[in-house]
Amino acid sequence: MMTDNDRAWAGGAILVGGAAALAATTWAGAAAGALATGEDVAPASPLTVYRMVNDWSTVWSQSQTASIVGATVADLAVVVFLVWGMRWAFRWFRNPSSLATLHQVRELTPKHAARTATRLRASLKGVKPKELPARDRGVLLGDHMPSGVELRGSDEDTYVAIMAPRAGKSTSLAIPVAEEAPGALLMTSNKADVYAATKGSRAKVGTTFLFDTQGVAQAEREVWVDLVAQAETLEGAERLASHFVNQITSEQADPFWSQAAGDLLTGLYRAAWWEGATVREVMRWLSDPKEKAPLRVLYQHEPVLAEQVDSSINIAEETQSGIYQNARTAMSALRDEKVLAWVTPDKHRARFDPETFATSTDTLYLLSKKGGPSSALVAAVADAVFTAGTEAGERHSARLPEPMRAVLDEAANICKIADLPDLYSHLGSRGITPFVILQSYRQGVRAWGEVGMDSMWSAATKKLVGVGIDDAKFAQDISSLTGAHYVERGSYSKSKDGGSRSWSEQREQVLDPAEIRAMRKGTALLMSTGMPVAQIALRPWYAEKAMAHIGPQMRDEEAAITKRAVGAYELRKATRSGR
Numbered sequence: 001m002m003t004d005n006d007r008a009w010a011g012g013a014i015l016v017g018g019a020a021a022l023a024a025t026t027w028a029g030a031a032a033g034a035l036a037t038g039e040d041v042a043p044a045s046p047l048t049v050y051r052m053v054n055d056w057s058t059v060w061s062q063s064q065t066a067s068i069v070g071a072t073v074a075d076l077a078v079v080v081f082l083v084w085g086m087r088w089a090f091r092w093f094r095n096p097s098s099l100a101t102l103h104q105v106r107e108l109t110p111k112h113a114a115r116t117a118t119r120l121r122a123s124l125k126g127v128k129p130k131e132l133p134a135r136d137r138g139v140l141l142g143d144h145m146p147s148g149v150e151l152r153g154s155d156e157d158t159y160v161a162i163m164a165p166r167a168g169k170s171t172s173l174a175i176p177v178a179e180e181a182p183g184a185l186l187m188t189s190n191k192a193d194v195y196a197a198t199k200g201s202r203a204k205v206g207t208t209f210l211f212d213t214q215g216v217a218q219a220e221r222e223v224w225v226d227l228v229a230q231a232e233t234l235e236g237a238e239r240l241a242s243h244f245v246n247q248i249t250s251e252q253a254d255p256f257w258s259q260a261a262g263d264l265l266t267g268l269y270r271a272a273w274w275e276g277a278t279v280r281e282v283m284r285w286l287s288d289p290k291e292k293a294p295l296r297v298l299y300q301h302e303p304v305l306a307e308q309v310d311s312s313i314n315i316a317e318e319t320q321s322g323i324y325q326n327a328r329t330a331m332s333a334l335r336d337e338k339v340l341a342w343v344t345p346d347k348h349r350a351r352f353d354p355e356t357f358a359t360s361t362d363t364l365y366l367l368s369k370k371g372g373p374s375s376a377l378v379a380a381v382a383d384a385v386f387t388a389g390t391e392a393g394e395r396h397s398a399r400l401p402e403p404m405r406a407v408l409d410e411a412a413n414i415c416k417i418a419d420l421p422d423l424y425s426h427l428g429s430r431g432i433t434p435f436v437i438l439q440s441y442r443q444g445v446r447a448w449g450e451v452g453m454d455s456m457w458s459a460a461t462k463k464l465v466g467v468g469i470d471d472a473k474f475a476q477d478i479s480s481l482t483g484a485h486y487v488e489r490g491s492y493s494k495s496k497d498g499g500s501r502s503w504s505e506q507r508e509q510v511l512d513p514a515e516i517r518a519m520r521k522g523t524a525l526l527m528s529t530g531m532p533v534a535q536i537a538l539r540p541w542y543a544e545k546a547m548a549h550i551g552p553q554m555r556d557e558e559a560a561i562t563k564r565a566v567g568a569y570e571l572r573k574a575t576r577s578g579r
């Protein structure tokens, strides 16, 4: 900390230095003027300066006008340079709020971000960072406050954003990040807004696939997803079963049932894969514990697994029916023929192929209303894409040549991949950029447990905390991460002889929890690994010139969704009255 004495010394030094610099430039300018007119130049010395101050004309007697012009130009140039330099220094090295200065987050500024992007993306090899358009410089975060300089994370980072409802998750994060995605894009949402906003632009760069079993966007089904293909390996089958079993897992429930249901589903999915059967068959096998066909298939190909599954279900009839009941509840989303159709082979529609998708510039929208059994399907499909992306990354010397962005809006409700926290940093290293968007930290804890959410939060190299954080503990944690600074506080004390004012320095949090809670709408805190906490101004798509096309394309798509919703309603009404 600087004391008053230090400040006085520093002030004195600046004054003396400034006066010396001014004298030197004045002489240099005058000398240049004299030289230009071919006259004599007075020698540079303190005496000359003294004489110049006393009587200019005696020093520059033969070139009065030229020397004055020269000195004025030189002094002005120095003043302009100093003002520019101070503004530059203030912009880079000072932040009145004590949050990160621009210099401290320089890795995210355009020049650095562009350099990182050229390293990570095959298509940008050889491109000069300076020539990169903004959208290719990485994942848009917002503008550094107060400097206003754009900050971007890289496609090697992993992101978690926590913001209250209506805080700008879709408009300022999901939509811009998706809109600028350089490669494949996976997007989950419980609303059609992000789909409507980005579908038009994404359709221009590749195919757009919509997986919408609950009719969030009311669109006609154009693809089917091969769930059974995920059971090609035992691990794949286990992962597939886990997404469904996740539906019946809770901290209160006895883990025996979910484990047994998981084993059963793993066995059935493997049997289906060997048999070339469909999910419909799996559902049929599930409805009848006496059906031995799947076990026979398993014994033929994988006797060890078959024995394990056999022994977990070949028990007292009551327990067995309990296991089957649990497995049926886990798979309950597929009771609905309309939902089942999305995962059943259909020769009139294309099969969504995660492997082709991983290295394409296509888009997959996974929409689902809040939670519920059908969110297991979203998790299963998203996981298949992650697996395909990771494997494709391994085939391309560790990373996908063009990063795949996975914008998981409402992830805690509709994309509850149980081990997403563990997958997190692995995805980042394979060229998949996960961007999980949550409404609160507690929401993440409900989905992945305290340990899971903590590990995802720590694995995220870029964390964004938006406005409206009402969780006191979380706000307290963020507050302590913003660090402390010293502030001068004055106090006034009254005594017989009058009052006296004294000043003292106090250590305070840069932002206390109440200030974090009351942050201005449209701003967020950015916690980037290895940098102090920065404040950023979010950049909603509707305020971006480069994204002006989103408005009309979103309106058109939303109008089409409304039209389809009205059409579906009319059809339902007609069917009802015809019965």
Ligand SMILES: Nc1ncnc2c1ncn2[C@@H]1O[C@H](COP(=O)(O)OP(=O)(O)OP(=O)(O)O)[C@@H](O)[C@H]1O
Residues within 6 Å of the ligand: 163, 164, 165, 166, 167, 168, 169, 170, 171, 172, 439, 542
């Ligand atoms: N085109 C637009 N022009 C101006 N403001 C808009 C526009 N679209 C949305 N907004 C406003 O931006 C704010 C943030 O909306 P956004 O949809 O991004 O919130 P969100 O955090 O995704 O909320 P939710 O949790 O409900 O999905 C809202 O106040 C909304 O009214």
Ligand SMILES: [Mg+2]
Residues within 6 Å of the ligand: 169, 170, 171, 191, 409
């Ligand atoms: Mg939203």
